[in-house]
Amino acid sequence: MTAPAVLEATDARLYPARPILAASIAVFRDGRVLLAERVNPPAANCFSLPGGLVEPGETLEAAALRELMEETGVSARILGFNDHVEVLEPDPDGRIRRHFVVCSFVGEWLSGEGTTGPEARRILWADPLDVDHLATTPDLLRVLRSALRFFPARP
Template sequence: MTSTGPVPLDPSRSYPARPIIAASVAVFRNGRVLLGERVKPPGAGSYSLPGGLVELGETLEEAALRELTEETGVTARITGFNGHVEVLARDNAGRVERHFVVASFIGEWVSGEGVASDETRTIVWANLADLETLPLTPGLKPLLEQAIASRHAGD
């Protein structure tokens, strides 16, 4: 059965009792960064870094690398921490509908070309100019600019 409507947000992630911890990684290869077009809300149709929820007993770095491989088939090594992003959304009554805290890392490509999955419709290796034309998730562009600056700080 094929659905043409939006994919609903996992109900266990709506109206959480506390912030939900997630991790992502900006993987660089030949001056380009790996981005995936999100299939599921929030941000469906926008490009973002591969990432997802941290599982119990898993470090932030382990979660970022696991999610990278699950979503894109790419493997990488972490080279640094890039910061965090908070996704906080309230409903019309002011109640917290979503609250994610995403730890974002910088990584260098090891293997894999990048393939679409059930979470990523398309995969692109984007350069800085592409960031001007791709629909990006909120807050992604400054995070990527920071990652690029951090990578070049040691040059």
């Protein structure tokens, strides 16, 4: 068995009995949004908002801020709930291999420049409406457009 298959066989997030809850955050600083290039599936090698799984007993907001700090070393203040994203990945037999529901927030940058780590290969501060040249998660542009409503005079 190859290494990826071994990892897959032990990944409790595969073939879940129910959707898995996650949280993410669009952090804005000087009109730019923080993006992280994912290392792990789903959407490995794609830029997305920092985020991850909600732990038992953790609020959605706390999970978004924790994941932000763990992945990027950035801290932020949450401005509000933005949108949700559903990640549905069927296998070739039509069974649901992955199903995540990601609750996405909008935040205002407080500190940290952004650092890479085991979950984020690259970090960048991007124009939220100019991400077409990047490999991104499927719903990123929609979520970013929605997030801009928190900034009536566009940041």
